[in-house]
Amino acid sequence: MINIGIIGGSGYTAGELLRLLVNHPQAHIDFVYSTTNAGSPVASVHEDLYGTLSLNFIDTVNPNVDVVFLCLGHGKSLSFLQANVFNETTRIIDLGNDFRLAKDVAFNGKTFVYGLPELNREAIKTAQYTANPGCFATAIQLALLPLAKNSLLADTVHINATTGSTGAGVMPSATSHHPWRTNNMSHYKAFGHQHLGEITQSLQLTQQGFNEELLFIPNRGDFTRGIFATLYTTVAADFDDVVELYRAYYKDEPFVKVTTDSISLKLAVQTNNCFISLEQHGRYLLITSVIDNLVKGASGQAIENMNLMFGLDETTGLKLKGTGF
Structure with missing residues (x-):
């Protein structure tokens, strides 16, 4: 069994981790850390765990767990690790953005590996520290990586993506x-969203000389969970060839499904899947990518990374099906 600690246990990503880990055959939840809820039952915050998980939140850590998931606000993981020392063998998976970019990956004499399995699977398998990708970044990278792998990104990429309200975190705000x-619906951080850095970094590593514009408009949607992303660009290849290269890139990927049919958000909600649809419209290739922002976009992908790091089948505990209605 893998002994697990969760830091920042009262948020949405931690709640989703717990929902998935309680049914993971190799997972044992050792502690759930929350300074604001210490002493209270975990199920008093995550009510879907009533009768399933009897743990209380605590405000101390067990430094000897096998793996720690950091579910803290962005920018808070580094300071937490500086203040709390774990065993030399403890693996760390950060769901924040502190260690995703190349300039930030070094910590404690070791290196965080960027945790997108469809890009870095072999490196993740031997990593001690993993930086989980952002939710928008996951949906957008999975939509573009096959083109980058085949050096076909040679024009501006226009991206419009809408996320559910859980993407704003558990603390209420004016726009949540x-x-x-x-x-209601609105856009935010137009052309300047923080996930653009990690997206660009991955594309540059995949396609030598990549320097095209990514024009990204993120939107707030009137639903709780999921990301629906549409991207379009010109590609110097026949459409049928593009479809085949996508299918070839993802043929051994358990969580990415490629189709030429229209797709909708509910296909992916409550699952660790990414559905990608390809269409040709005149000279433009239209790519639609849908994920659950809390599963493949956060906690499910974090468990996928844990499975790889501990030598388990990647799909363990993640064979989930959407409702479709």
């Missing part, structure tokens, strides 16, 4: 307040 969000 239910009366504001319901029957």
